[in-house]
Amino acid sequence: MPAKRRIAAVLQIDHHYARAVTLGIRKYLRGHPTWVCETLEPLASPDWSWIGEGRWDGVVGYVVAPELLRTLAQIGLPAVTFSNSTDPAIPVPRVVSDDLEVGRLAARHLLDRGLRAFAYFGSRSNPGSSLRRQGFREMVAAAGSSLVHIEPTFGLQPGRSQWVGVRGLADLVSKAPGPVGVFCHNDHYARMVIHFCALQGLVVPDQVAVVGVDNSEVAEGLAEIPITSVVLRCERIGFEAMALLARLMDGETAPGEPVLIAPERVVVRASSDLVAVDDPLVARALELARELAFRPVGIEDLLARLPFSRRVLEKRFRAALGRSPYSEILRLREEHAKQMLAETQLSVAEIAEACGFTHPKQLFRLFATRTGMTPATYRKRFSPPR
Numbered sequence: 285m286p287a288k289r290r291i292a293a294v295l296q297i298d299h300h301y302a303r304a305v306t307l308g309i310r311k312y313l314r315g316h317p318t319w320v321c322e323t324l325e326p327l328a329s330p331d332w333s334w335i336g337e338g339r340w341d342g343v344v345g346y347v348v349a350p351e352l353l354r355t356l357a358q359i360g361l362p363a364v365t366f367s368n369s370t371d372p373a374i375p376v377p378r379v380v381s382d383d384l385e386v387g388r389l390a391a392r393h394l395l396d397r398g399l400r401a402f403a404y405f406g407s408r409s410n411p412g413s414s415l416r417r418q419g420f421r422e423m424v425a426a427a428g429s430s431l432v433h434i435e436p437t438f439g440l441q442p443g444r445s446q447w448v449g450v451r452g453l454a455d456l457v458s459k460a461p462g463p464v465g466v467f468c469h470n471d472h473y474a475r476m477v478i479h480f481c482a483l484q485g486l487v488v489p490d491q492v493a494v495v496g497v498d499n500s501e502v503a504e505g506l507a508e509i510p511i512t513s514v515v516l517r518c519e520r521i522g523f524e525a526m527a528l529l530a531r532l533m534d535g536e537t538a539p540g541e542p543v544l545i546a547p548e549r550v551v552v553r554a555s556s557d558l559v560a561v562d563d564p565l566v567a568r569a570l571e572l573a574r575e576l577a578f579r580p581v582g583i584e585d586l587l588a589r590l591p592f593s594r595r596v597l598e599k600r601f602r603a604a605l606g607r608s609p610y611s612e613i614l615r616l617r618e619e620h621a622k623q624m625l626a627e628t629q630l631s632v633a634e635i636a637e638a639c640g641f642t643h644p645k646q647l648f649r650l651f652a653t654r655t656g657m658t659p660a661t662y663r664k665r666f667s668p669p670r
Contacts (some may be wrong), residue, residue: 289319289533292335294326294345294352300471300500301518302346305366308522309344316530326352336361342529350374362532364525368412372542377532379525381516382544383412387419387467389514390495393550394465395427398560398605399493401460403432405450405477406469413469416497420467432456434466436476450480457486462560463493471496474511478555482508494555510553515666517545548666551626552619559605559612565590566604569597573609577616578640583609613640618654621647625663632659 293309296302313319326345332352335343336359347353347365353374356363368380394402402424406413421431434456437449457464468474474496481488488494488509499513524543532538559570572589579585586609587594601609617639624635636647651659 287318289316289342289530290340291319291321291529292324292340292343292345293321294324294343294347296326296346299346300498301516304498304516304518305346305522305525308519308524309526310522311519312523312526332356333359335359342533344525344529347376362529364529364532366521366525368415369410372411375538377528377538378542379521379528380412380542380544381521382546383415384419384422385544386497386514386516386547387416387421388423389547389550390416390467390497391420391423391427393495393512393552394467394493394556395423397465397493397556397558399463399465400427400429400560401456401462401464402429403434403453403456403464403466404468405434405436405453405466405473408433408435410469416467416469436473448476448480450477453477453480453492454484454486457491462562463489463491463558465493465495465556468494468496471498471500471511471513474513474555478509478511489554489556489558493558493560495550499551509555512553512556513551515548515551517548521545549622551623561604563600563604565592565597566601569601569609570612573612574616577613578620578638580640580642581613583613586613614650617641618650621651621659622662622666625659626666635659 295306313321322340324345326347326349330351332355335352335355341362343356343361343363345365346367347363348367348369350371353365353370353376357375364377364379366379368383370376370378402420404417404420406417408414417433424431432452434450434452437451453466466477468477474494477492477494478488481492486492495512495514497514497516499515524545528543561567561570569586569590572586576585583594587597590597598608601607605612621635621639624630624638630638632647633644636644639647641647647659651657651662655662657665
């Protein structure tokens with residue numbers, strides 16, 4: 285008979301990330317039917333000594349309260365947190381997203397759009413935010429650009445809700461040679477930026493391209509413009525947190541470093557759906573590529589609408605974006621197919637046709653080359669739980 289375990293799960297159910305990670309915790313518990321899990325509210329309390337009175341064998345959760353973290357570290361109760369906002373100096377094992385890679389992924393997306401001016405919007409004091417900013421900065425610096433850090437300012441108007449300031453963004457936009465790519469700590473912060481732009485008359489994404497993190501249905505759904513977001517492997521984080529907790533309860537030594545889970549992908553939506561180039565020919569070619577991408581066309585159809593030879597177009601396109609016109613058409617088709625696979629129940633054949641392919645095999649080849657997966661595997665991996 286497997287050992288019975290009593291688990292305390294400290295969760296903020298109103299927090300999108302914590303809810304998403306809970307799916308992984310649930311998946312692990314379903315495989316351990318003798319375990320009992322009790323949910324605790326993350327109370328703001330200076331005294332957490334009662335948590336070590338023998339009621340639980342282990343603790344897992346979105347633990348951010350320093351008092352609770354210190355208590356867990358002092359009493360030696362097996363515990364794992366999946367919060368990336370905790371003080372790394374407090375020795376409680378963590379399973380978290382690889383925040384450096386989260387920042388790099390966001391930077392690659394915006395650089396791929398041709399942007400050359402960048403800002404990060406988030407707290408300086410939050411450890412996870414600092415790592416995301418660092419990864420983002422490293423990538424844009426490698427591309428020859430610099431980064432401006434914008435920290436949110438908050439206030440409360442009498443009789444009204446809290447307001448948020450994005451100090452310096454309007455001035456940065458006015459001085460930038462093109463659109464400014466703003467990477468935000470999470471989707472909640474991205475929504476703040478989009479709302480600020482709406483109030484200030486800044487056009488998203490033509491003047492400000494915005495990327496968040498978490499793929500939050502609440503923040504994305506309430507924003508004035510749909511938010512491009514870095515998707516974290518939340519279910520994997522929850523499952524691995526439980527697996528680590530099980531090892532700790534079995535007497536294994538806690539790892540010296542956090543267990544890092546790489547992010548999944550960038551879901552591209554309207555807040556960053558642009559390509560910024562100075563060359564008017566390339567800009568026109570990009571407009572036509574967007575218009576023609578999802579029809580069964582080739583590069584000849586694009587050239588038929590432009591007063592330039594294929595050689596001239598290829599040369600100027602590569603100089604501006606580092607890729608060929610046909611590669612851009614394939615990129616558009618790939619992004620469209622990924623979105624449809626993850627968000628619809630259409631068949632692979634129907635999606636291939638909707639993306640401009642004359643045969644489903646072409647979509648299979650594209651995914652094999654670009655992702656190393658079949659479309660069906662991609663759908664299984666990235667579709668939300670139902």
